[in-house]
Amino acid sequence: MPIDAAEMQQTFTPGQLNDRMGIELLSVTADEVRGRMPVEGNRQPYGLLHGGASGVLAETLGSVLAAVHALPERFPVGLELSCTHHRAATEGWVTGVARPLHVGRSTSTHEIVLTDEQGRRTCTAKLTCLHRDTRPQV
Template sequence: MENKQEVLDRLNNWGGENLGKTLDIIFTDVTEDSLTATMPVTPKVHQPYGIMHGGASCVLAETLGSCLSVLHVNIEKFAPVGTNINSNHLRSKKSGIVTGIARFIRKGNTMHVSEIEIRDEKGHLINHTTMTNNIIARQ
């Protein structure tokens, strides 16, 4: 693996304006087997009851799962494309920071399946997501 800070800098500065940046998602750690990011829970990600919107959890999870796959393919030849996401919202969150960690369940040549856990500052599990990426040839 290339230098950890270089990987994090590349991910945090990739792609100009995008949904991850809109929600202030920041990649904070990367290992051979995992990718970690944080997201602040502010009114920007609330639903009308004043708690974190489930869609915001899905955005954090899908951002992590997609980028984990990107780190493990030759992106000049292949593109990870999300094909399925299953997200369980287990606990509400009104404010603070959530941290998501993505790990592979399966890392094949044509399909990656990731598990993403999103936790609060106390370590409580807020969301559990599984995500499938098909690895397709770029044209």
């Protein structure tokens, strides 16, 4: 069943990293989360999309997917993120799709595939989240 992506995005704390990176949620279901991020403003000094920016998009989308499965009984937090960068993006938008590989009571693992506007894979990421019994203190 689809979840309103705009409504989900409004639950994010304003002014945090996802806002600064320009990340937008496009669609949210229990089977996949889609989102995008502009390349402009997220480049490294040589004009290519920063690998860390790809990691931020991947972890954001994977964490939202983990939250769909864990909340409200449990609270997901990132445990491990790995990213393989396949090709550079220099302009436009990068779109990511997160899909579950494993969803359990205490952990979940998600694959996140990022592509450029031509549909070429720029990054493949894997995120494992721990599902905590309590929300971390901030």
